[in-house]
Amino acid sequence: MQPIRVTVLISGNGTNLEALLMAIKEKQLPVQVVQVISNRKEAYGLERAKKHRVPCRVMPVDAGENHGTQLLHWLEEASTDLVVLAGYLKKVPQEVLSRYENRVINIHPSLIPAFAGPGWYGMKVHEGVWTRGVKVTGATVHFVNGEMDAGPIILQEALVLEEDDQPADIQQKVLTLEHRLLPQAVAFFAAGRIVVSDGRTIIKSGVDHP
Numbered sequence: 001m002q003p004i005r006v007t008v009l010i011s012g013n014g015t016n017l018e019a020l021l022m023a024i025k026e027k028q029l030p031v032q033v034v035q036v037i038s039n040r041k042e043a044y045g046l047e048r049a050k051k052h053r054v055p056c057r058v059m060p061v062d063a064g065e066n067h068g069t070q071l072l073h074w075l076e077e078a079s080t081d082l083v084v085l086a087g088y089l090k091k092v093p094q095e096v097l098s099r100y101e102n103r104v105i106n107i108h109p110s111l112i113p114a115f116a117g118p119g120w121y122g123m124k125v126h127e128g129v130w131t132r133g134v135k136v137t138g139a140t141v142h143f144v145n146g147e148m149d150a151g152p153i154i155l156q157e158a159l160v161l162e163e164d165d166q167p168a169d170i171q172q173k174v175l176t177l178e179h180r181l182l183p184q185a186v187a188f189f190a191a192g193r194i195v196v197s198d199g200r201t202i203i204k205s206g207v208d209h210p
């Protein structure tokens with residue numbers, strides 16, 4: 001089976017990128033990360049990519065109107081099958097979403113629709129969770145559509161919080177979950193097991209990677 005070709009978009013630390021690269025290697029997933037694109041040249045995730053010998057590109061998003069055209073060009077040039085947003089903090093241009101409908105996935109550090117949508121990103125999510133005093137949070141992998149955190153949900157996993165968890169503890173615990181969930185979703189995509197219908201997804205049965 002030919003591996004699917006994945007472009008990962010990042011803005012920061014890139015621990016989810018690293019988890020994906022490790023899972024591909026360890027579980028021999030039929031997936032190849034063909035390039036990593038960051039909107040910030042200082043993003044530490046670029047170092048992680050280089051360590052794994054993955055080609056990197058930097059595309060500052062205020063670089064003008066062409067950014068959608070440029071991004072689409074890079075995606076197509078690398079024959080990308082799937083785009084993974086792994087801590088990418090910019091909006092994906094509509095022309096990319098149209099061309100890659102149900103082929104762009106994002107990981108969000110809460111149980112969507114809670115603590116999701118405009119303004120809910122990074123530590124703000126975990127601070128919101130702490131302030132509201134919810135007892136359960138988690139992570140969500142979803143397809144990206146034009147609306148923030150609103151596309152069809154692929155996978156979710158919940159996490160029961162401890163009384164004394166602070167926002168930084170919550171972030172760490174959720175990240176650990178994310179590092180399992182994102183590679184799992186990519187593996188399901190690669191196996192052609194995700195069916196989207198009426199804004200919902202169904203994961204078809206099949207052989208799970210251990």
Ligand code: GRF
Pocket residue numbers: 012013014015016017045086087088107108109122175178
């Ligand atoms: C993760 O919490 C992810 O859910 C969110 O941004 C964070 C990125 O972390 N979208 P990292 O860069 O993968 O370490």
